[in-house]
Amino acid sequence: MKIRTILTLGTLAIALALVSWWMGEQSYTWFPPQASAESQLIDRLFSFLVAIGTFIFLGVVGTIVYVALFQQASKYDTSDGPHIEGNVTLEIVWTAIPFILVVGIAAYSYHIYDRISILGPMEHVHESMAHDMASEAPAIAPVAAESKDSNAIINPEVVIAVKSRQWAWEFYYPDRRVTTAELHLPADQRISLQLTSEDVIHGFYIPAFRVKQDIIPGRAITLKFTPIREGRYRLRDSQYSGTYFAAMQADVVVESSDSYQQWLTDAANQKPTAAYNQAFDEFQRSPGGRTGWQTVQPAPPPLVNYPGKGTS
Numbered sequence: 001m002k003i004r005t006i007l008t009l010g011t012l013a014i015a016l017a018l019v020s021w022w023m024g025e026q027s028y029t030w031f032p033p034q035a036s037a038e039s040q041l042i043d044r045l046f047s048f049l050v051a052i053g054t055f056i057f058l059g060v061v062g063t064i065v066y067v068a069l070f071q072q073a074s075k076y077d078t079s080d081g082p083h084i085e086g087n088v089t090l091e092i093v094w095t096a097i098p099f100i101l102v103v104g105i106a107a108y109s110y111h112i113y114d115r116i117s118i119l120g121p122m123e124h125v126h127e128s129m130a131h132d133m134a135s136e137a138p139a140i141a142p143v144a145a146e147s148k149d150s151n152a153i154i155n156p157e158v159v160i161a162v163k164s165r166q167w168a169w170e171f172y173y174p175d176r177r178v179t180t181a182e183l184h185l186p187a188d189q190r191i192s193l194q195l196t197s198e199d200v201i202h203g204f205y206i207p208a209f210r211v212k213q214d215i216i217p218g219r220a221i222t223l224k225f226t227p228i229r230e231g232r233y234r235l236r237d238s239q240y241s242g243t244y245f246a247a248m249q250a251d252v253v254v255e256s257s258d259s260y261q262q263w264l265t266d267a268a269n270q271k272p273t274a275a276y277n278q279a280f281d282e283f284q285r286s287p288g289g290r291t292g293w294q295t296v297q298p299a300p301p302p303l304v305n306y307p308g309k310g311t312s
Contacts, residue, residue, distance in 0.1 A: 016058050024051030035208035035233055035254060037226040038116050042210040045112045052105065116211070157190045157224070163302075164195070164202040164215050166241055167248040167279035170302040176268045181275035181301075182308030183235060183252045185227045186260035195221045198299070203238030206252055212238050227254040243295040244279035251308055267306040275308070277301040 027043075027050040034040050160183070161172040171180045185191055195204055197215040204223065205212040208231075213223045237248040255263070279298040 012062075016055055016062075019058065020051045020055035023054040024048065031210075032208040032233075033229055033231070034210075035206075035227055035229040035231065036210065037228055039208065039210040041112050041115060045109060048108065049105070052101070157192045158186060159192045159194065161194045162196070162204065162215075163198060164204070164237070164248075165198040165299045166200065166296055167237070167244040167298055168275070168277045168302060169235060169248065169250040170304070171250075173264060176264050178264060178267045178306070179272065179302065179304045180267060180306040180308065181277075181304045182250060182306060184260060184263055184306075185252065185254050186257045187227055187230050187254050189257065190224060190226050193223045195223055200241050201239050202241050202248070203236075205236050205238035206233055207236070208233040208252075214239060230254050230256065244282070244298060247278040247282070263306075270305045272303040272305055273307065274301045275304045 024047040027047045031039075031043060031046075034043060159174060161174065162183075163170040163172070169181065169183070171183050172178070173180070193204070195213060195215045196219075197217045199217060201217065202215045203212060204215055208229075209225055209227065211223065211225050213221060215221060231254055233252040233254070235250045235252050237245050239245070241248065277298065280301050283295075283298050
């Protein structure tokens with residue numbers, strides 16, 4: 001191979017690498033803000049996969065375009081192409097590179113998901129069948145928030161019980177005996193959620209946190225994460241759980257530790273009232289209940305100390 005050809009291919013490879021790296025960096029803007037330490041890990045993995053995918057895509061498409069434009073046979077050329085028996089070196093290269101790439105991606109992905117350790121329903125079922133023991137799933141390995149203040153001290157875990165039902169979320173803070181319809185979390189503290197379902201499989205999913213955990217009836221599942229960005233986010237049910245599953249949403253408020261403690265104190269002093277629930281309200285306002293088709297009747301709204309903003 002001529003030196004000129006080697007230099008040309010090397011230059012193209014470097015250009016493709018730079019474009020791929022740029023595309024990987026742009027992928028961070030495709031998601032909601034990074035509101036948890038886990039979101040940084042997930043986004044980093046996604047950016048890496050986008051860069052790799054971009055490099056392969058541009059390389060393959062570029063090769064096809066080059067061949068189609070500059071390697072055409074003449075108009076009346078009906079002869080066969082050169083007979084090539086094989087190239088051992090080329091075969092080794094195009095086997096080794098994909099193998100190394102796939103193993104590398106798998107190892108990096110496993111490293112990320114091992115740190116987050118979110119288990120799906122089948123893993124929980126298999127774990128239960130294999131061990132026939134405790135109902136609590138393995139906790140998520142701690143993930144350090146990449147805070148600008150490297151000397152910041154992460155406070156002890158905040159334990160919150162989360163109940164899911166058709167179709168409402170209910171949050172209970174055992175330390176203060178407070179029940180709410182809105183999830184409040186202190187920033188830069190490890191959160192431990194004890195997830196349970198009273199009826200069917202629900203999915204605890206906060207896009208801004210990049211955490212999603214299936215909640216299985218009859219099992220208590222622990223989900224841990226660390227919110228790092230103050231703001232108001234949205235909790236959704238990621239599993240289809242029936243007619244009103246799209247309405248099964250709740251606000252998630254991340255605030256400073258002082259604001260969180262003040263909110264908790266104020267909520268503890270409020271008398272429990274029925275929280276507004278969209279599914280229950282729509283079902284009750286339907287003419288004649290449900291006419292023409294059947295659905296599961298929504299569970300009554302929970303009694304809470306703090307119903308949340310914008311609810312009635």
